[in-house]
Amino acid sequence: MTTKAWRSMQSTVTVLASAALTMILAAGTFPGASAGEAEAKTILKSMSDYMAGQKAISFAYDTNFEVVTKDHQKLLLASSGKVEIGRPDKFRATRSGGFANVETTFDGKTLTLLAKEDNMYAQAEVSGTVDHLIDELRNKYQRPVPGADLLLTNVYDELMRDVVDVKDLGSGVIGGTECDHLAFRAKEVDWQIWIAQGEHPYPCRYVITSTKVDQGPQYSIQISDWKTGTDVVAQDFSFKNATDAKQVDDLKKLVDIDELPDQFAVGGTK
Structure with a gap:
């Protein structure tokens, strides 16, 4: 076959493949996949019930957080960490990335955030369950826990809110x-979830796409090293100041402890 003929065939294959993909996406489904709404809801509910029933959980995670600049360039911020939960009211999480190295500790009464790079920490009195802590961090302190929706005891209800497809x-x-x-498609976001098959239906990957934001930036979390029950080593969840960190009187005085670093401004020019 001549070089010209080979290139012509390659071009034809590419065009046909692209056309086939377009047809699949336009149809809103994929070959061999079921679009069964009832089945999907059943699987998600099984995951929710399984998660709520676990008294001790630990896992490692990797996150990707897309941001879009004012000139429409997408930037991907990556971080990793570990989460440990002892229900109903014990929590520890670490997160490290290019902009942050932070540990969050909660013993049922006191929330502690430790900024490891600056060796500084702040505390706040927060009593109650892990669910309450997640709400406080997200709504009061603007310090959301990675994959927070997946850690609540009513995962199904939270995720299905405003879902239309x-x-x-x-x-x-x-x-x-x-x-x-x-x-799933909700009013302001699309989201996907991959749930482990079998008797331990934990979330393996969770991806959220902001459909109302220019360029549709995504946030994703991938979970690994999943452990529950007796596989989780019982620990003391109280804060231990092992590095002689300096205490500050306000959580907001800790800088660069979020997935979105301080030099980025939402809707701004940084």
């Missing part, structure tokens, strides 16, 4: 684990 996209594999792949 549901799809079961069949199977996918995340980190070597076979998962059920589900897609």
Whole structure:
């Protein structure tokens, strides 16, 4: 076959493949996948019930946080960490990335945020459950926990709020684990979740797309090293100032402890 003929065939294959993909996406489904709404809801509810029933949980995670600049360039901010939960009222999480290295500790009465790079910490009196802590961090302190929606005891109700479309996209594999792949559309976001198949239906990946924001930036969290019950080593969740960190009187005085660093401004020019 001549070089010219080979290139012509390559071009034809590319065009046909692109056309086939366009047809699939336009139809709103994928070959071999079921768009069954009832099935998808059942799978999500099973995950929610399983998560709520676990008294001790630990896992590692990786997040990707897309931001869009004023000139429409997408930037991807990556971080990793670990989460440990002892229900109803114990929590510890770490997060490290290019802009932050922070540890969050909660013993049921006191919330502590430790900024490791600056060796500074702040505390606040927050009593109650892990659910209450997540709400306080998100709404009062603007310090959301990575993948917070997945850690609540009423995961199903929280995720299904304002959902207008549901799809079961069949199977996918995340980190070597076979998962059920589900897609949901809400009023302001699209989101997808991959849930491990079998008797431990934990979330393996969760992706949120902001459909009302220019360029549709995404936030994703991927979970690994999932452990529950007796596989989780019991720990003291109280804060130990092992590095002689300096205490400040306000959580807001701790800088660069979020996934979005301080040099970025929402809707601004930084």
